[in-house]
Amino acid sequence: MADKIQTLIDEMTGHLKAAQAIAAKAEADGDRDFTDPERGEVNDHMKKAQDAKTRLEQAKADERTRKAIADLGGSIGLAEGDDPGERGEKAARSGLRVPGRGKGQKSIGQHFVESAQFKALTAQAGPGGFSKEARVRTDPVGFKALVTAGGTGSADAFVNPDERGLLVGADLFYRPLSLRALVTNGTTTSDQIEYARITGFANNAAPVPEATSAAAGATTVAGGYKPESGFSTARVTTPVRTIAHWMPVTKRALSDAAQVRTLIDNFLETGLEEELEDQILAGDGTGENFEGLANVSGTQSQAWDTNLLVTTRKAKTKVRIGGRSVPNGYVLNPVDVEALDLSTNSTGDFYYGGPAAQNGGAASLLWGLPVIESEAVPVGTGWVGDWRKAILWDREQASVTATDTHSDFFVRNLVAVLAEMRAAFGVIQPSAFVEIDLTAGA
Numbered sequence: 027m028a029d030k031i032q033t034l035i036d037e038m039t040g041h042l043k044a045a046q047a048i049a050a051k052a053e054a055d056g057d058r059d060f061t062d063p064e065r066g067e068v069n070d071h072m073k074k075a076q077d078a079k080t081r082l083e084q085a086k087a088d089e090r091t092r093k094a095i096a097d098l099g100g101s102i103g104l105a106e107g108d109d110p111g112e113r114g115e116k117a118a119r120s121g122l123r124v125p126g127r128g129k130g131q132k133s134i135g136q137h138f139v140e141s142a143q144f145k146a147l148t149a150q151a152g153p154g155g156f157s158k159e160a161r162v163r164t165d166p167v168g169f170k171a172l173v174t175a176g177g178t179g180s181a182d183a184f185v186n187p188d189e190r191g192l193l194v195g196a197d198l199f200y201r202p203l204s205l206r207a208l209v210t211n212g213t214t215t216s217d218q219i220e221y222a223r224i225t226g227f228a229n230n231a232a233p234v235p236e237a238t239s240a241a242a243g244a245t246t247v248a249g250g251y252k253p254e255s256g257f258s259t260a261r262v263t264t265p266v267r268t269i270a271h272w273m274p275v276t277k278r279a280l281s282d283a284a285q286v287r288t289l290i291d292n293f294l295e296t297g298l299e300e301e302l303e304d305q306i307l308a309g310d311g312t313g314e315n316f317e318g319l320a321n322v323s324g325t326q327s328q329a330w331d332t333n334l335l336v337t338t339r340k341a342k343t344k345v346r347i348g349g350r351s352v353p354n355g356y357v358l359n360p361v362d363v364e365a366l367d368l369s370t371n372s373t374g375d376f377y378y379g380g381p382a383a384q385n386g387g388a389a390s391l392l393w394g395l396p397v398i399e400s401e402a403v404p405v406g407t408g409w410v411g412d413w414r415k416a417i418l419w420d421r422e423q424a425s426v427t428a429t430d431t432h433s434d435f436f437v438r439n440l441v442a443v444l445a446e447m448r449a450a451f452g453v454i455q456p457s458a459f460v461e462i463d464l465t466a467g468a
Contacts (some may be wrong), residue, residue, distance in 0.1 A: 031085050038078035045071040063397045135287030135295070159363070205303050207397050208413035213420045214450065217266045219416075224455040225324055227257030227350065262452060266421040267314050269301050270446030272432075277439045280428065290426060294445035298424065306418065306451055307357065307402040307409070316451045319409065319416065324456030330463045334366050335377070339393050341410045341460040351412035351458035357398045358408040362464050366392065411459030421448040 045068045052058050060068060125268070230253040237250025273293060279285050309316030319325070326348050328341035338356065345353040358366075369377050390397055395410070403409065423448035429435075432442040 031082065031089065034078050034082040034085060038075050038082060041071040041075035041078065045075070057079070060111055089150070100210070106376075135290035156202060205357060205400055206299065206418065207305060208398065209306065209416045209418050211313060211418050211420070212413050214266070215421075217421070218263060219266070219419055219450050219452065220261060220263050221452055221454060222259040223262045223453065224457070225258050225260050228255055230255045230348075242434045264317060264450050264452050266419070266448050266450045267305075267316060268446060268448050269298055269305070270444065271297050272442050272444040274435070274440045277430070277441055280441050289443065294426065294443065298445055298447055301412065302449070303400060305403040306416070307400065309451070319453060319459060320461070322456050324454045326457060326460040328460050328462045330465060334362070334369060334464060335448055337462060338408065338410065341408075341462045342393055344460045345411050346460060349412065349455065349458040349460070351415065351455065353395055353410050355398055355413055356392050356408060356410045357400050357403055358464075359403045359405045360399045361405045362408060363397060363399050406465040408462040408464050409459060410462060413457075415455040415458045416453045417451070419450040419452070421450065
């Protein structure tokens with residue numbers, strides 16, 4: 027498409043230059059009128075230039091449409107040529123969940139083992155792998171998609187199980203993570219972020235009659251006075267924090283790309299995201315911790331009322347009325363989600379239809395909103411809100427680095443694989459979130 031656009035630009039430019047040359051010749055001859063042949067040539071060139079311009083605008087519009095389609099597909103994990111039905115059928119046959127990644131996207135571990143840094147490292151290894159004397163050190167390999175939404179998610183290595191190498195699934199050790207998909211994802215180039223937090227607002231909009239008096243400063247109805255609305259804000263400063271961890275592997279394991287990919291995807295990446303979720307919800311703002319939602323002042327609360335269903339529904343209403351926002355999800359502890367799933371009516375029937383309904387995904391919605399299970403929320407407590415009014419800023423690409431210079435790893439044939447990221451979190455409208463007390467009788 028880029029070649030086509032450039033061809034049309036060249037075509038249009040050529041005809042315009044030809045017309046300008048004829049006009050310049052007539053001007054040089056004493057600013058005379060065009061001759062009939064010249065007039066015909068100029069009209070012909072202008073017509074062709076206009077035609078090329080029309081086709082150029084159409085080509086540019088088509089290119090913008092293609093880009094918009096690609097961007098939208100990337101934001102929902104659907105790459106070009108990826109058939110969501112096919113993915114679902116494959117996942118159903120394999121018994122695995124469908125991750126939010128299309129065929130064209132790679133997991134962080136796959137990126138690492140296919141990177142130039144890793145290939146340069148493994149090129150130093152002989153047929154039997156790294157020798158005892160071999161030094162191991164890679165430059166950091168960055169992965170923007172680890173923090174930003176729409177990129178690779180946890181457990182992406184499960185898409186191609188034959189490439190996992192080490193047959194240990196992270197789902198045995200880590201909880202599913204998806205809260206990051208609800209919040210607003212952004213980027214920053216600073217180590218400290220200042221933003222305006224909305225602390226209150228007043229909507230005084232009302233019908234106003236036409237003024238019947240021109241007196242200066244009139245604040246009466248007769249003066250056509252319009253009511254004033256507004257909102258109050260507070261300036262909040264939040265620093266960028268580093269989340270990191272590492273794990274040891276042997277030099278022999280490092281020679282096995284599939285095994286390295288498994289370790290990165292199923293342990294290092296998942297561990298970062300687990301801690302990130304904990305910080306978003308429960309960070310206490312001290313030391314190197316985020317100021318998590320539970321410690322932000324100005325959020326609303328919903329007391330226990332009758333039962334779980336009544337309580338969670340009333341909390342949703344508070345987001346709409348008290349927070350003047352549209353809620354887009356609940357975040358609950360798995361124990362409380364279980365209590366909701368097992369709730370029954372007077373005849374003992376499950377409100378959510380029991381196991382059969384769960385297989386169809388019906389239990390993933392509560393009062394029309396998705397339910398995110400998170401152990402970062404204490405049992406007996408839940409949250410509902412407009413999570414778009416919480417922002418996660420990505421400061422630096424998440425990176426993976428491998429080295430044997432840690433401690434005595436060189437003499438023990440061990441390599442440290444480090445994963446880290448830098449990010450900041452902020453809540454721009456606390457009233458858009460409601461903390462729910464799910465403890466009966468509290």
